[in-house]
Amino acid sequence: MALISSDGFAHVRLTVTDIERSKAFYDRVFGWPVAVDESDSAGQPGVTDSPEQFFGGTVYQTPQGTLFGLRPAGHDGFDPAHLGLDHVSFAVASRADLDRAAAALTENGIKHGEVIELDGAGIAILSFQDPDDINVELTAPLG
Numbered sequence: 001m002a003l004i005s006s007d008g009f010a011h012v013r014l015t016v017t018d019i020e021r022s023k024a025f026y027d028r029v030f031g032w033p034v035a036v037d038e039s040d041s042a043g044q045p046g047v048t049d050s051p052e053q054f055f056g057g058t059v060y061q062t063p064q065g066t067l068f069g070l071r072p073a074g075h076d077g078f079d080p081a082h083l084g085l086d087h088v089s090f091a092v093a094s095r096a097d098l099d100r101a102a103a104a105l106t107e108n109g110i111k112h113g114e115v116i117e118l119d120g121a122g123i124a125i126l127s128f129q130d131p132d133d134i135n136v137e138l139t140a141p142l143g
Contacts, residue, residue: 042057
């Protein structure tokens with residue numbers, strides 16, 4: 001029996017080296033509405049340590065109702081081989097949406113992998129990197 005009953009995650013937040021660059025990237029790729037934006041205050045003393053000021057970051061409202069946030073932090077860069085985040089994946093409705101996304105990324109000069117079908121998992125994926133080299137994946141059901 002589980003210790004905690006949960007319906008899934010409510011939000012995820014990535015730490016980024018340059019909040020303005022990352023905001024521009026995610027605005028361009030997904031175009032989600034901004035729920036909270038404290039990025040203008042990121043350079044002020046104490047802001048990046050303040051949850052009340054969202055650490056000087058930005059929070060997007062996804063179509064699913066979950067939140068996706070960006071938090072400015074350090075300049076060491078991302079390494080998926082270390083403890084922490086491996087990648088973040090966003091759902092799309094179909095394999096055709098993955099193909100359209102690949103074409104849109106190409107047209108906008110954003111490098112990406114090929115669409116890969118993972119038959120055993122019943123999904124197809126498309127991966128690309130954000131400005132901090134964090135792997136972003138799009139996932140669609142097969143069939």
